[in-house]
Amino acid sequence: MACQCGNEEQNREEFLAPLRELLEDYESKEKYLIPILQDAQEEYGYLPKDVLREISGFLNLSFSQVYGVATFYSQFHLEPRGENIIRVCMGTACHVRGGEKILEKIKDELGIEDGGTTDDLHFTLESVACIGACGLAPVIMVNDDTHGRLTPEQVPEIIEEYK
Amino acid sequence: MEQSIYRSHILVCGGTGCVSSGCKEVQEALKDELKEKDLRDEVKIVETGCHGFCEKGPIMVMYPEGVFYCEVTPEDMEELVEEHILKGRTVERLLFTEPTSDDTIPSYTDIDFYSKQQRVVLSNCGKIDPEEIEEYIAKDGYEAVGRVLTNMEPQEVIDEVKDAGLRGRGGGGFPTGLKWQFAADEDSDKKYVICNADEGDPGAFMDRSLLEGDPHRIIEGMIIAGYAMGADEGYVYVRAEYPLAIDRLQKAIDQAEEYGLLGENLFDSGFDFKLQIKKGAGAFVCGEETALMASIEGKRGMPRPRPPFPAQKGLFGKPSNINNVESFANVPYIMREGADAYNSIGTEGSKGTKVFALTGNINNTGLAEVPMGITIEEIIYDIGGGITEGKDFKAVQIGGPSGGCLTQEHLDLPIDYDSLIEAGAMMGSGGLVVMDEDTCMVDVARFFLDFTQSESCGKCTPCREGTKRMLEILEKITSGEGEEGDIAQLERLAENIKSTSLCGLGQTAPNPVLSTLEYFRDEYEAHIYEDNCPAGVCEELTGDYYVIDEDTCIGCTACVDVCPVDVISGEQGEAHVIDEEGCITCGACAETCPVDAISQA
Numbered sequence: 001m002a003c004q005c006g007n008e009e010q011n012r013e014e015f016l017a018p019l020r021e022l023l024e025d026y027e028s029k030e031k032y033l034i035p036i037l038q039d040a041q042e043e044y045g046y047l048p049k050d051v052l053r054e055i056s057g058f059l060n061l062s063f064s065q066v067y068g069v070a071t072f073y074s075q076f077h078l079e080p081r082g083e084n085i086i087r088v089c090m091g092t093a094c095h096v097r098g099g100e101k102i103l104e105k106i107k108d109e110l111g112i113e114d115g116g117t118t119d120d121l122h123f124t125l126e127s128v129a130c131i132g133a134c135g136l137a138p139v140i141m142v143n144d145d146t147h148g149r150l151t152p153e154q155v156p157e158i159i160e161e162y163k
Numbered sequence: 164m165e166q167s168i169y170r171s172h173i174l175v176c177g178g179t180g181c182v183s184s185g186c187k188e189v190q191e192a193l194k195d196e197l198k199e200k201d202l203r204d205e206v207k208i209v210e211t212g213c214h215g216f217c218e219k220g221p222i223m224v225m226y227p228e229g230v231f232y233c234e235v236t237p238e239d240m241e242e243l244v245e246e247h248i249l250k251g252r253t254v255e256r257l258l259f260t261e262p263t264s265d266d267t268i269p270s271y272t273d274i275d276f277y278s279k280q281q282r283v284v285l286s287n288c289g290k291i292d293p294e295e296i297e298e299y300i301a302k303d304g305y306e307a308v309g310r311v312l313t314n315m316e317p318q319e320v321i322d323e324v325k326d327a328g329l330r331g332r333g334g335g336g337f338p339t340g341l342k343w344q345f346a347a348d349e350d351s352d353k354k355y356v357i358c359n360a361d362e363g364d365p366g367a368f369m370d371r372s373l374l375e376g377d378p379h380r381i382i383e384g385m386i387i388a389g390y391a392m393g394a395d396e397g398y399v400y401v402r403a404e405y406p407l408a409i410d411r412l413q414k415a416i417d418q419a420e421e422y423g424l425l426g427e428n429l430f431d432s433g434f435d436f437k438l439q440i441k442k443g444a445g446a447f448v449c450g451e452e453t454a455l456m457a458s459i460e461g462k463r464g465m466p467r468p469r470p471p472f473p474a475q476k477g478l479f480g481k482p483s484n485i486n487n488v489e490s491f492a493n494v495p496y497i498m499r500e501g502a503d504a505y506n507s508i509g510t511e512g513s514k515g516t517k518v519f520a521l522t523g524n525i526n527n528t529g530l531a532e533v534p535m536g537i538t539i540e541e542i543i544y545d546i547g548g549g550i551t552e553g554k555d556f557k558a559v560q561i562g563g564p565s566g567g568c569l570t571q572e573h574l575d576l577p578i579d580y581d582s583l584i585e586a587g588a589m590m591g592s593g594g595l596v597v598m599d600e601d602t603c604m605v606d607v608a609r610f611f612l613d614f615t616q617s618e619s620c621g622k623c624t625p626c627r628e629g630t631k632r633m634l635e636i637l638e639k640i641t642s643g644e645g646e647e648g649d650i651a652q653l654e655r656l657a658e659n660i661k662s663t664s665l666c667g668l669g670q671t672a673p674n675p676v677l678s679t680l681e682y683f684r685d686e687y688e689a690h691i692y693e694d695n696c697p698a699g700v701c702e703e704l705t706g707d708y709y710v711i712d713e714d715t716c717i718g719c720t721a722c723v724d725v726c727p728v729d730v731i732s733g734e735q736g737e738a739h740v741i742d743e744e745g746c747i748t749c750g751a752c753a754e755t756c757p758v759d760a761i762s763q764a
Contacts, residue, residue: 029461030460030461030462031459031460031461031479032461033461033462034442034444034458034461035442037444038403038442038444068463069461069462069463072446072463072464072620073443073444073445073446073463073464074444074445074446075403075443075444075445076444076445090365090614091365091366092365092366092522092523092560092563092594092596092610092611093365093366093522093523093528093596095365095607095610096522096523096524096596096598096602096607097523097524128404129363129365129447129614129618130363130364130365130366130367130368131404133179133180133183133217133368134217134366134368134520134522134528135180135216135217135218135220135522135528135529136180136183136184136217136218136220137522137523137528139183144406146179146182146183147183148183148184152749153727
């Protein structure tokens, strides 16, 4: 979110500068919408409204179309997210080997629901479809680290690692 | 660059499974150890793709001996280098122990998990460094495309694939040669070849392992397909959740371009072909081909009615052909060895091999490639090593959320496209999730419906609303509020959704419910009429504490030790008692009890 004080226009420009820079790599074609959203999210951590608006202008697409795509795919987020993303695998193999219990334990530990972010913006918790590490079920990913063959008792220890 | 001759090669698995269990740290420790012992010129470390045996990762194979070490840790490296490399002695304790016989097996090829497989598509996975194009070429890679482009007419290529009898490995099982023919018959200045690597079925990871372990094989298959149907451009649509696969495939594309295997005028044939990766953004429905193309075009990934079929009007309105990763991976073998060699493997209607992902309550989880027609029993017991903790087999879910479950009575069923459909399941992408006696089949059905319901794109009503209503009923049943008529309602909804949904997602979504209803109807009835979950999974239907059977208890105190809330009391040699007030029903005691004296009240 841009700073609310002082020169708003200037803040907005500063805020959008990284986006404008990454847009230079693209032509104004609809087929680049998803790659642009991916790059923008990489840059901002989520997709703020101003960013979506700027992208819709660049690609000459309606704002609603850009919004439609951004909300269709589960990869995209319109709200700020925690510094550490905990993904709990809910695939079949993990389900059979107790993935649900792991999710419950993490919810308890962090005091947030599935999809929620802690107030200090430290953790975001999400349950995801299969992450393809079924041999290690049940599995969670914290950022890019995979933790497998888990039991609920190990959860507090893992969370502690990222505090 | 000068190439040294090494006396030993150590192959370290670098697949996602092994990365998760720490193979990078192992490699670093190994490197340090070799450096310290001054062996770097004698021993070469090769990071390979997936060996398929993810359960036992990190995995390491020593050549030329072919000794297989598993579950290795960085701390093991000192001993391993000292003993194996320097003294030539096998490190017993790191060998694989066969779960069925408790024997330790030193050699890669003697382990049941591997010896009973037939590796055609996965032949290079775990054997070569996927980041080196030379290693693929050394394994006869790009030989097929060379022969095709210089010696064969496009129609001959299509005929060869038709003769081979290859059918789509992504699930549907449509004849690949015929699909190519449709696209080839269209007259157009532009056509596309697309590889569907949006592997979204929970419990399937063969496409990821192929892309990570042998990416050039997919590229070669796609070039051949492009030539056959007259397409000069290809896309590989990969899930964003597979960063390592994307990375290795991109490297492979760059190398192939450098070697003139992608680009213009390949093998001086006048044929051009370029390839690019498109990253998915997390939508299961994009595995459906029209949805996948919409996604590449930058739209929401929603399917559209067919006709027109993609072969007529596909990506950007041009004739397009989509095949799955594993289908493309079969193509170089077919063109190199010939259709007859290929169709000698498999059954009457299903030729070749299939890669299955074995997961769930099974000892040897991992990837196994077997000839079509092998029985379920052979896969689960001979290759998979049986059920974990010696429990009883209950069911196996084949084909992910679109498939169905099969039971004890199907153990001798030969696995091929047609016999699976007949039994109420489907090949799908080849996920096999094995379930033991402690699995509640109603809960499994609810799990799959929850998945398809949340992944439904919302375009057509039967799928959007129907799956939601079915899920509500299943949730009602698993929470103990099921009532008369629920089963009939589920069946009615299932039939409607199957026959009226727009795409494969909806048409197959009710399958897990229908097949569990067919084989485990008594479990549904127990939930509804007896307020009982026979497997003890559904919380609302099971007791809220555990009890110990006094007569069976041998007083070993094992349960006392594991109870996390210390509510079990009793002296050694005397029957123990659980304080029901404090019990949190974690089940740890029941799992530990050596004589099965503990159960839920």
